[in-house]
Amino acid sequence: MSLIKSISGIRGTIGGRADDGLSSVEVVNIVSAYAEFIRRNKKDGGKGVIVVGRDARISGQMVEKLVVGALMSMGFDVVNIGLATTPTTEIAVTEEKADGGIIITASHNPVQWNALKLLNRRGEFLNDAEGKTVLKLAEERDYTYADVFDLGKEMKNDTYCRRHIEMVKALPLVDTEAIAKANFTVAVDAVNSVGGIVIPALLRELGVKNVIELNCEATGKFAHTPEPIPENLTQISDLMKEDTADVGFVVDPDVDRLAIVMENGEMFVEEYTLVAVADYVLSRTPGNTVSNLSSSRALRDVTNARGCEYNAAAVGEVNVVKKMKDTGAVIGGEGNGGVIYPELHYGRDALVGVALFLTLLAKSGKKVTELKKTYPAYQIAKNKIQLTPEINVDAILEAVKTRFAAEKITDIDGVKIDFADSWVHLRKSNTEPIIRIYSEARTMEAADELANKIKKIIEDMTAM
Secondary structure (H helix, E strand, C coil): CCEEEECCEEEEECCCCCCCCCCHHHHHHHHHHHHHHHHHHCCCCCCCEEEEEECCCCCHHHHHHHHHHHHHHCCCEEEEEEECCHHHHHHHHHHCCCCEEEEECCCCCCCCEEEEEEECCCCCECCHHHHHHHHHHHHHCCCCCCCHHHCCCEEECCCHHHHHHHHHHCCCCCCHHHHHHHCCEEEEECCCCCHHHHHHHHHHHHCCCEEEEECCCCCCCCCCCCCCCHHHCHHHHHHHHCCCCCEEEEECCCCCCEEEECCCCCECCCHHHHHHHHHHHHHHCCCCEEEECCCCCHHHHHHHHCCCCEEEECCCHHHHHHHHHHHCCCEEEECCCEEECCCCCCCECHHHHHHHHHHHHHHHCCCHHHHHCCCCCCEEEEEEEECCCCCCHHHHHHHHHHHCCCCEEECCCCEEEECCCCEEEEEECCCCCEEEEEEEECCHHHHHHHHHHHHHHHHHHHHC
């Protein structure tokens, strides 16, 4: 069993001993520590309010009861919005003027996993320092429960998915008239989670009359490995090859990532979700853009082509959001299909991605394959090296920096080496015991060759 505590949340497997994985004991401990953190940083008086939402995974309802109970026992009122996407929960925090929020989701992890994603009063993830404070409070059990007369209460509100759809639909750059006129047929794979509730509903509100639903029953019994990457998307790919739809959309269980499938069944490539949406946004509202260090260089290229400035952030949504605020970016996100559009809120949001992409597609008059050809062509390879306790990651990264000292090096998050026509980024994962090696070049062969070169260097080091 596993438990991983990081800037991406506290996630672990369900089942086993009390001190193993994301046990019920650990859930209550973390939530109690989080509530204590919120209480100590609460600037106004009165009873605190926390929003709770969850994806549809099998363990979600059980964990939800633990989370709600722990918050109430700490003296907080709870607005329980039930089955909801991660971005919906983020929006609910600000709409409720709450003191924070907890999203119960392990995102793209398999069904055995669940997690607690912790939000501040702005509906944004806690930063690294704040997260470490919560973990310290949890480790020391440094929290105090409310007495019987000060217990919190639970209020249920199942309207936020509808509210989220309405807010997306009302965005100035979302053109429902153009989408309806295009008469698209759209396929959706929601991996049997909350995306099956919100994405088809969103599409119909946008004017799409023909929606093909795959795995859209929110049972939590994932029809395939839930990470929306090509090897997991054969079902929708095969469907698209039958010339049944103009575009296919795939979301992960908590609907903060969007993958696009072209009309011929090939992947648009999740790196290009942000590239396409950003290019459309910049064509209407010029401004800065931001993505993380592991995202495609194509965003920089389309940003510069629009006469705007691109900036890179460390991996992690909270880091991208901070850089976006620092630079006044009008659009940003991550190359895993995560689109952040501040016009609505500062969080990765697949609903926003769907609406903006469909508007772009409708206005362009192109097929998705034709649209893809208008963007800079890069291929990104995503590799990893499994970590063992004896591997000194910091020493490996330092050695790689020394080895490539003549190139442009960025070390705000692991080590990224920029070459003239390619790059490679090495970093320790926030969510798994691995070193991620992302490499990008004009061809997949060149990207793989670069990754293999780095892997060989690391293997030689660890064999010594």
